[in-house]
Amino acid sequence: MIIQVPATSANLGPGFDSCGVAVSRYLTIEVKEQQEAWYIEHQLGENIPTDETNLLLTTVRKICPSLQPHRLIMKSEIPLARGLGSSSSVIVAGIELANQLGKLKLDNQMKLELATAIEGHPDNVAPAILGDFVVSAYFPERTTRSVLSVKQSFPTCGVIAYIPKEELLTKTSRNVLPEAFPFKEAVEASAIANVMVAAIVAGDLALAGEMMTADRWHEPYRDVLVPHLKKLKQNCLAWGAYACFLSGAGPTVLILTPVEQTDTIIEKLNKMSNNEAEIIPLTIDRRGIKVSE
Incomplete structure (x- = not known):
């Protein structure tokens, strides 16, 4: 079994802790044979655990602690601590892994409730589960339907991620x-x-x-942590982009463009970045979680 979860960009400027969109970078979990202890094979660096302390497995064990352990292969195109929902994708994958192996028959609302309770807010986990553009509200005091979400088809456009090489932890940004x-x-x-x-x-x-x-909610306060944001906004808007905003807590910046101008703006961004960032074209992921045999 293979579980695939998209990256996400939260906030979209003023939609703080509420709006998010799924984009075309992915976390992939491949489920292999049963064994006596959980083990995750990956090439994501020494700081990412391979045992039950991994966020994927702490999520699995929280949802369904009685599961028979398996060997897993984890691959991720989502950079860590860059504002593209890397931790949210792992939480969503863990819930889906527990759902599939435990035959829990969770629907999307149940997955969303569980993921939001773990993550703390739904702006990343909702589009990771549902795909596309999702607006959500979280009411933790409720015992039923604590997360209310609406999925909407995001208009067709070019999407560019400007991903700086340095990390920015969400806690620091908050x-x-x-x-x-x-x-x-x-x-x-x-x-x-x-x-x-x-x-x-x-x-x-x-x-x-x-x-x-x-935006008035967060970007004016986070400028000090992402000095490239102001210059990117100024230049990208002058080049004809629709929008330029901080992706989640940053430091990644997402740029929305008319489709026909995307390549030109990418070329200009590459010249501007001086190899200090990875600049990649993305598309809107319309599907969310994908499970295949």
């Missing part, structure tokens, strides 16, 4: 956010997010992109 927000500013920030979602639903990427680039 530490710069304010503890309180003035009411007037919160109303303005909320209005920007509302218009962004409405514009995506209407297929108006020019307006959606304008709102994505006008």
Whole structure:
């Protein structure tokens, strides 16, 4: 059995902890023979555990602790601590692995509830499970349906990821956010997010992109940690991009472009980056979790 989970980009600017989109980089888990202890084969570096302390297996054991251990092969195209949902993809894969091996018959809502409880918010795990663009709200005090999500088809466009070589941990990126927000500013920030979602639903990427680039919730505070963001915004918008925004907690920046201008903007970004970042074209993943035999 092979389980494949897409990378995700959360927030999309003003959709903080709520909006996310699945993109075409993948975590792949291949399930091999049964054995006495869990073991994960991978080439992801010495810091990634191969035993039950791996996030994949802590998730599996939390969902279904009685499972017979297997040998697993883990491959990931999703860079760690870059804002593309690397940990969320592992959590989602762990839930699906428990679901398949334990024959739990979990539906997407159940998977979403479990993943959000583990991750803490649904903006990454929802599109990883469902695919495409998902808007979610989390109500942890509820005992049933604590996560409400709506999947929407994201308009066709070019998607470019500007992935710096250095990591930025989510915890570090969250530490710069304010503890309180003035009411007037919160109303303005909320209005920007509302218009962004409405514009995506209407297929108006020019307006959606304008709102994505006008975030008030987190990007103004995270500028200090991602000094490349301001210059990328200025240049990419001047080159004709729809939007340029921090992917999740960063440091990756996602750029949305008209399809016909994507290659030109990638070429310009490569010249600008001076080999300090990986610049890759992506597509929107419409499917989410994929399980195959």
